[in-house]
Amino acid sequence: MKLYTRGQVVLGVLITALIMIMLALGLGFIRVPWLEWADAAAASEDAEGDAAAAASSVVPESEAASYRPRESADTVRAIPAADIAGYTQDEKENIDIYERLNGGVVNITTETVALNWFLEPVPQDGGSGSGAIIDTRGYVLTNNHVIENATKVLINLADGTQYEGNVVGTDPDNDIAVVKFSPPKGAELRTIPYGDSASLKVGQKVLAIGNPFGYERTLTVGIVSGLGRPMQVARNHIVKDMIQTDASINPGNSGGPLLDRQGRMIGINTMIASTSGSSAGVGFAIPVNTAKRVVKELIESGKVRRGWIDAEMFQLFPALVRYAELPVNEGLLVSRIRKGSLAQAGGLKDGTEPVRYGSRIIYVGGDVITSVDGTPVARIADLYTALEDNKPGDKVDVEVLRAGKTVKLKLTLSDRDESSGK
Numbered sequence: 001m002k003l004y005t006r007g008q009v010v011l012g013v014l015i016t017a018l019i020m021i022m023l024a025l026g027l028g029f030i031r032v033p034w035l036e037w038a039d040a041a042a043a044s045e046d047a048e049g050d051a052a053a054a055a056s057s058v059v060p061e062s063e064a065a066s067y068r069p070r071e072s073a074d075t076v077r078a079i080p081a082a083d084i085a086g087y088t089q090d091e092k093e094n095i096d097i098y099e100r101l102n103g104g105v106v107n108i109t110t111e112t113v114a115l116n117w118f119l120e121p122v123p124q125d126g127g128s129g130s131g132a133i134i135d136t137r138g139y140v141l142t143n144n145h146v147i148e149n150a151t152k153v154l155i156n157l158a159d160g161t162q163y164e165g166n167v168v169g170t171d172p173d174n175d176i177a178v179v180k181f182s183p184p185k186g187a188e189l190r191t192i193p194y195g196d197s198a199s200l201k202v203g204q205k206v207l208a209i210g211n212p213f214g215y216e217r218t219l220t221v222g223i224v225s226g227l228g229r230p231m232q233v234a235r236n237h238i239v240k241d242m243i244q245t246d247a248s249i250n251p252g253n254s255g256g257p258l259l260d261r262q263g264r265m266i267g268i269n270t271m272i273a274s275t276s277g278s279s280a281g282v283g284f285a286i287p288v289n290t291a292k293r294v295v296k297e298l299i300e301s302g303k304v305r306r307g308w309i310d311a312e313m314f315q316l317f318p319a320l321v322r323y324a325e326l327p328v329n330e331g332l333l334v335s336r337i338r339k340g341s342l343a344q345a346g347g348l349k350d351g352t353e354p355v356r357y358g359s360r361i362i363y364v365g366g367d368v369i370t371s372v373d374g375t376p377v378a379r380i381a382d383l384y385t386a387l388e389d390n391k392p393g394d395k396v397d398v399e400v401l402r403a404g405k406t407v408k409l410k411l412t413l414s415d416r417d418e419s420s421g422k
Contacts, residue, residue, distance in 0.1 A: 097207055097263045098219045103158040103190035105256055106131045106140055107211040108165075108179070110150035126150050130210035130256030131179065132192040132265060138163075139299065141291060142255030143270055144170045144177040155181045158190075158217060169298030173237050173306070173388055174290055175270055177255075178298045192257050195264030197287035200224055200243065208247045208269050208283075210256030222247030222283075230385070231271065231284050238385045242284045243267045249283030258285040293389070307390040307413025309398070310341040311348060313369065314362055315379045323355065324364040327404055330378035334366040334400075346411035349402060367400035367407070387413065 087095065110126030129146030133139070140155060147153050153165040163181035170177045183189055201224065208220045226244035245258065249269045258267035267285030294304050313332040314320070321329055337343050337350040351363030369377055373396040375386035390396060392415040400407050 093261060094207065094219065094221060097259060097261070098209065101190065101192060101257075101259065101263050102209055102217045102219070104133045104192040105158070105209045105211075105217055106133060107156040107214075107216050108140070108142060108146055108255065109154045109156065110147060111152040111154075112149055113151050123151065128211065128214060128252055129254040130252065130269070131155070132255075132257040132268075133189050134191055134194075134295070136183075136189045136191060138181045138183050138189065139168070140165065140179045140181070141268065141295065142177050142179060143268065143286075144172050144175045146255045147177050147179060153179055155179065156216070169302040169304075171294050171298060171304045173304070173384060174239055174286060174294060175237070176268065176286065176291055176294060176298070178295060192259075192265045193263070194288055194292055195260050195262070195266040197243065197266045197289045200227060200266060202227060205261045206245055206247055206266070207259045207261075208245070208249060208253060208256060208285075209259070210249070210253035210269060212248070212250035212252040214252060218253075220248040225282070229284060231273070232381065238381050239270075239286055239290075240385055240388070241287055241290070242270070243287055245283045245285060247283060249285075253283075303417075305392060306416045307387055307392045307394050307396070308416035308419040309348070309369075309372070309383070309387075309411060310338060310343045310414040310419045311350065312336040313380070313383070314360075316368070320357070320362065320364075326368060326401075328368060328370065328401055331368040331370045331401065332377055332380065332383060333362070333364065333368050335363045342412045342414050346398075347409050348398070348400070348411065367402050369398060369400050370406075371399035372396055373398075387416075392416075 107128065108131050109128045111123050112126040113121045114124050116122050126149070127146060129142060131140040131142035131146070134141045147167055147170075150167070153167060155163045155165040157163070163183070165179040165181040168178040168180050204224050206222055206224055208222070209217060212218050222245050224243060225246050227241070229242045229244050230238050230240045231242045232238045243258065243266070245267075247258070249272050253269045254271070256269045257265040258269050260266050266288050268288065268291060269283065269285045271284050273282045273284065297304050312335045314335055316326065316329060316331050316333060318329075320326075320333065324333070326333075334348060334350050337348060349367045351366035353364050354361050355364055356362075369383075371377055372383060372386040373390070375382065377383050377386060387396070390413055392413055394413050395410050396413060398409045398411050400409060
């Protein structure tokens with residue numbers, strides 16, 4: 001055991017105490033009055049220096065209005081009220097529209113019938129799409145191709161409830177359909193209000209709500225990229241004046257509403273044009289004014305009655321042009337006209353010389369229709385487009401080529417469903 005003298009013990013205690021005091025001062029555990037006074041004096045001198053500098057840089061009142069202080073890296077800036085709330089004004093607008101109207105968008109799924117190996121009909125899953133509730137009685141506006149050939153239509157609401165819907169009416173010409181389900185008594189349905197597609201401008205903001213790839217009530221935002229786009233939606237059906245948008249429209253969005261910044265429906269999301277065959281492309285929507293024009297008739301009668309030129313017509317093709325020695329390459333050759341028809345009464349002339357082309361008999365020598373109601377007609381689809389908004393009994397201006405000369409006629413239209421030209 002090692003022994004220490006009294007002096008060595010006292011010295012060790014003093015050294016230990018000194019070390020503890022120095023550590024306490026360094027960590028701020030012990031307050032020293034004269035050090036606090038020195039720090040306060042130094043701070044006072046710095047404040048006086050800052051005040052003097054500020055006094056020397058006072059901006060004259062005449063320059064105050066245009067004065068903008070230069071900001072350094074550590075300048076504290078005021079935070080806008082929108083940022084304090086966590087959202088920009090544009091984000092608030094998007095959130096408001098979605099929260100108010102997503103309940104008015106439904107997810108539509110269908111069932112179809114197929115034949116098994118034993119040629120027995122069996123149900124199978126069909127397609128899916130979207131729709132907008134337009135009436136509290138349960139009427140839903142969607143695309144015709146969403147419910148086409150369906151044996152069962154299921155309407156799925158935002159609250160998770162599902163109803164079986166009935167197809168009320170279809171308009172293949174415009175790819176529009178109306179479906180109805182029966183909500184329980186007292187149920188409050190959110191409806192999507194109509195807007196006006198006639199006043200749209202390229203560049204204005206639009207929002208799409210739908211169910212792409214089964215992801216229910218998805219919101220996408222974009223702008224109107226183009227107006228008046230003619231798009232073929234079926235073999236003989238071209239929808240004119242479609243809305244082009246860069247808001248994402250993918251499989252499952254079809255039939256859902258395209259909204260303006262006030263939350264009004266200005267279009268029905270319908271299709272995407274893609275060169276790659278994928279979902280990356282340009283979106284198109286049917287103008288809501290087209291829907292407004294036909295929805296009432298679809299609800300009342302299940303279909304849209306349209307006018308038609310009561311004649312058998314053939315779209316020109318090279319072999320026919322060469323054989324008939326026609327001076328034009330595009331148009332509709334009038335082959336036969338029913339006796340006593342409105343077309344005959346209006347002065348339209350049919351062919352007189354029968355020729356066989358494949359399994360068809362075509363009568364050549366008649367008029368070639370080149371324009372209907374101011375719309376150039378090069379093929380059958382153009383005639384459908386030209387007469388899309390005409391009713392039976394309407395009169396239209398028709399230009400035909402007859403014996404190398406242009407002849408103008410005014411024809412009264414018959415009912416397409418009853419016409420031989422259907």
